[in-house]
Amino acid sequence: MAELRRKGIDIINLGIGDPDLPPPKIMTDAIKRHIDEPDTHFYSISRGNLEVRKDVAGWFKGRFEVEIDPDTEIAVTIGSKEALANFSRAVVDPGDIVGVPSPGYPVYGNAAVILNDAKAKNILLRPEDGFKPRFKDMEGVKLLFTNYPNNPTGAVADEAFYRKLADWAETHPETAVVHDAAYCEMTFDGKPYPSLMQYTKNAIEFHSLSKVFNVTGYRIGFAVGGKEYIDGLVKVKSQLDSGAPLFIQRAAADCLKAYNGATPPKEVITNRSIYMRRKKLVEEGLTKLGYKVHPSPATFYIWFETGGDDMEWVDKAIEKGVVITPGSGFGEGGKGFARITATVPDERLQLAIDRIAGV
Numbered sequence: 001m002a003e004l005r006r007k008g009i010d011i012i013n014l015g016i017g018d019p020d021l022p023p024p025k026i027m028t029d030a031i032k033r034h035i036d037e038p039d040t041h042f043y044s045i046s047r048g049n050l051e052v053r054k055d056v057a058g059w060f061k062g063r064f065e066v067e068i069d070p071d072t073e074i075a076v077t078i079g080s081k082e083a084l085a086n087f088s089r090a091v092v093d094p095g096d097i098v099g100v101p102s103p104g105y106p107v108y109g110n111a112a113v114i115l116n117d118a119k120a121k122n123i124l125l126r127p128e129d130g131f132k133p134r135f136k137d138m139e140g141v142k143l144l145f146t147n148y149p150n151n152p153t154g155a156v157a158d159e160a161f162y163r164k165l166a167d168w169a170e171t172h173p174e175t176a177v178v179h180d181a182a183y184c185e186m187t188f189d190g191k192p193y194p195s196l197m198q199y200t201k202n203a204i205e206f207h208s209l210s211k212v213f214n215v216t217g218y219r220i221g222f223a224v225g226g227k228e229y230i231d232g233l234v235k236v237k238s239q240l241d242s243g244a245p246l247f248i249q250r251a252a253a254d255c256l257k258a259y260n261g262a263t264p265p266k267e268v269i270t271n272r273s274i275y276m277r278r279k280k281l282v283e284e285g286l287t288k289l290g291y292k293v294h295p296s297p298a299t300f301y302i303w304f305e306t307g308g309d310d311m312e313w314v315d316k317a318i319e320k321g322v323v324i325t326p327g328s329g330f331g332e333g334g335k336g337f338a339r340i341t342a343t344v345p346d347e348r349l350q351l352a353i354d355r356i357a358g359v
Contacts, residue, residue: 012344012352015323017151017301019214020343021274024267026258027213030251037247044243047234048076048222055253056222062261064195072227073201075234078244079219080182080208083233084145085111086240087204087223090232091176092116092143099123099141101133103152103330103337105180108145118142124333127294131155135168138175146196147180149187152330152339153303154296156187159194166199176229177203182221185212185264188276189297192262197224204229209252211300212268220244220252275300278342278349285353286340302340303327310338313359320355 022028034040047053053070060068068074077083084107092098094117100109102122113120121141125131131153138144146165148157157165169177179196184207187193196205204225210216223233243249258265264272282302283295292305306313310326317324327337342349 009321011321011323012348012355013323014340014342014344014349014352015325016343017211017341018216018343019211019271019300020345021214021271023214023218024255024265024271026265026267027215027251027255030254031247034247034250034254037250040245040247040250042246044246044249046075046237046241046243047230048074048243049246049249052076052249052253053222055256056224059256059259060195060197060224062259063192064198064262066195066197068197068224069227073224073230075223075230075237076244076249077206077221077223077233077237078241079210079216080180080206080221081107082219082241083206083221083223083237084108084178084180085115086236087176087178087206087229087233088112088116088143089236090229092118094118096142097121097140099138099144099175100331101125101145101147102332103131103327103334104145105147105151106330109331112143112145122332125150125153125155126333131294132157132161135164138168139172141175143176143178145178145180147182149183149193149296149298151183151299152301152325152327152334152337153294154299154301155294156193156296156298162194162196162199166196166203169200169202173202179203179205181205182208183211183299185268186272186275186300187298188272188279191297193298195224201226204233209255212264212271213252213255214271218248218252220248275342278346281346281349282340282342282353285350286356289353289357300342302342303337304340305336306338308336310334310336314338316359317356320358322352322355
């Protein structure tokens with residue numbers, strides 16, 4: 001890619017999931033307001049500021065109608081990526097088996113398996129199952145990752161799935177069930193999707209403000225779940241970090257307080273409409289070109305079948321000046337697929353589709 005740029009070739013990067021829209025004003029105003037507060041230059045704590053945790057609990061009550069104890073069932077995290085990795089350290093020993101969805105977010109396998117000297121059990125997510133796991137495939141693991149709305153497929157899970165997953169967690173206490181809910185607010189069909197915490201606290205769920213508020217660089221999120229799981233996460237974090245900066249925690253809390261129950265602030269609604277329009281543009285464009293697209297009502301990801309070797313297809317797309325993530329990068333279950341991220345303006349997306357027509 002660098003060589004193509006040196007040759008003066010225009011590159012459209014649809015690979016990384018990094019929002020191009022600016023943070024909403026409620027976030028940036030809150031940052032400016034809190035950064036001048038007299039205590040924000042001190043160390044924070046690994047569990048997160050108590051008042052912020054109370055605000056997270058308030059958001060959870062309004063959004064999901066679930067009571068969460070801010071003292072014992074919440075930890076503020078430095079985004080969700082570090083939290084997913086750190087939680088795995090709390091529960092996984094060398095040789096343990098980790099259930100990794102395939103295709104799935106690479107951190108599950110890289111951080112939870114490789115860094116803990118564990119073993120992966122790939123849990124295939126099949127198109128015919130709506131990219132949801134088959135529960136019989138989840139047996140025999142120490143740690144299990146689930147993720148809806150899903151990266152990379154964009155797939156969503158309904159109440160029936162969460163109920164079944166909760167029942168599974170209750171009957172498999174030997175397994176730590178992780179639900180990665182980083183995209184729970186990136187949905188476009190008007191439905192407020194559930195939280196696993198509505199059905200069980202014998203699990204841990206990770207949330208992030210990175211995508212919904214366009215602040216990937218701020219590194220702020222939170223975990224909710226059973227006390228034992230939150231305590232384990234905090235014990236690991238206490239050896240590795242001193243918590244997210246306090247002014248960012250407070251700004252995040254202000255954004256959550258801007259919700260009205262399950263209804264987000266108007267800036268989030270506006271951003272959702274932009275991503276929805278972009279996603280539809282790409283899905284329809286690829287379909288017209290003859291590609292098998294797996295549409296979804298969530299995330300800014302478009303998941304489609306390349307019609308052959310995904311790595312070869314992506315290399316050809318790069319030659320046309322379009323960077324796309326090969327499905328193989330998300331595990332064995334991603335072979336033959338590719339992921340487009342709709343994080344450039346409409347006209348650039350249309351140009352990318354025009355270029356893909358020549359692949």
